[in-house]
Amino acid sequence: xxxxxxxxxxxxxxxGEKVFLECVQxxxxxxxxWYRQDPGLGLRLIYFSYDVKMKEKGDIPEGYSxxxxxxxxxxxxxxxxxxxxxxxxxxxxxxxxxxxxEQYFGPGTRLTVT
Amino acid sequence: GDSVTQMxxxxxxxxxxxxxxxxxxxxxxxxxxxxxxxxPGEGLQLLLKATKADDKxxxxxxxxxxxxxxxxxxxxxxxxxxxxxxxxxxxLRHGGATNKLIFGTGTLLAVQP
Numbered sequence: 001x002x003x004x005x006x007x008x009x010x011x012x013x014x015x016g017e018k019v020f021l022e023c024v025q026x027x028x029x030x031x032x033x034w035y036r037q038d039p040g041l042g043l044r045l046i047y048f049s050y051d052v053k054m055k056e057k058g059d060i061p062e063g064y065s066x067x068x069x070x071x072x073x074x075x076x077x078x079x080x081x082x083x084x085x086x087x088x089x090x091x092x093x094x095x096x097x098x099x100x101x102e103q104y105f106g107p108g109t110r111l112t113v114t
Numbered sequence: 115g116d117s118v119t120q121m122x123x124x125x126x127x128x129x130x131x132x133x134x135x136x137x138x139x140x141x142x143x144x145x146x147x148x149x150x151x152x153x154p155g156e157g158l159q160l161l162l163k164a165t166k167a168d169d170k171x172x173x174x175x176x177x178x179x180x181x182x183x184x185x186x187x188x189x190x191x192x193x194x195x196x197x198x199x200x201x202x203x204x205x206l207r208h209g210g211a212t213n214k215l216i217f218g219t220g221t222l223l224a225v226q227p
Contacts, residue, residue, distance in 0.1 A: 042217045042219035042220050043158075043203065090157055090158065095213075096213075101146045101163065102148060102160045103160075103213060104160075105157035105158040105159070107155075107156055108156070
C-alpha cells in the first residue's frame with residue numbers, strides 16, 4: 001500500500017514564527033502536492049512538485065514556500081505564520097499520468113496559529 | 115477554467131436509506147472523475163473513479179456513472195450505514211502531466227442509527 005506520512009497531526013504556533021510541515025511518501029512518486037482544507041471551501045492547492053527541485057504554484061501560494069530536495073520528501077514552509085493560515089494541511093502524492101490518475105493523501109496536519 | 119460543483123450539506127439520513135450526492139463539472143476535453151471520502155480525523159481516501167464517458171465506478175456499495183451529456187458524476191448508495199458518515203469530495207483530473215485535481219467543496223454525510 002502507498003503510504004504518505006506527515007510529520008505532525010496537530011501543531012500550534014505563534015504569529016510570526018517560521019513553520020515547517022513535512023511530508024514523506026514511500027512509493028517513489030514523481031508528483032507531490034500541498035493543499036489546505038477549510039470548511040465550505042474544500043481543498044485548495046497551495047503548491048505542487050513534479051520532480052526533485054521542481055515546483056509550481058497552485059491556486060493560493062501567497063505566504064507559503066516549498067522545498068523538495070529528495071524525491072520522497074516535500075516540505076511546506078510558512079515564512080511568517082499568520083492567524084489566517086490556521087487550517088488543515090493535506091499532503092498528497094501521485095505517480096505519472098501514464099500509471100494512474102489518483103492522488104494518495106496523508107492524514108493531515110491541523111495547524112493553529114495564535 | 116475547470117470546476118466542480120457538488121451539493122451542499124450536511125446530508126442527514128437514517129440507516130438503510132438511499133443516498134445521492136450530486137456532482138457536476140465544467141471542463142474542456144474528457145477529464146477523469148473521482149470521489150474521495152474523508153472519515154473524521156483522517157486524510158482523503160479514493161472511493162471510486164471513472165476515466166471516460168459512460169464508465170461506472172464502484173466500491174464499498176457506492177456507485178457513480180460518468181455522464182458526459184449532463185456533465186455529472188453523482189454518487190449513490192442503496193443502503194447507507196452509520197459507518198458511512200464522512201465528508202465526500204468530488205474531483206476531476208486537470209489535464210497535463212502532473213495529475214493535478216480540482217475538488218468540489220465537499221458534502222458532509224451524517225447517518226443516524
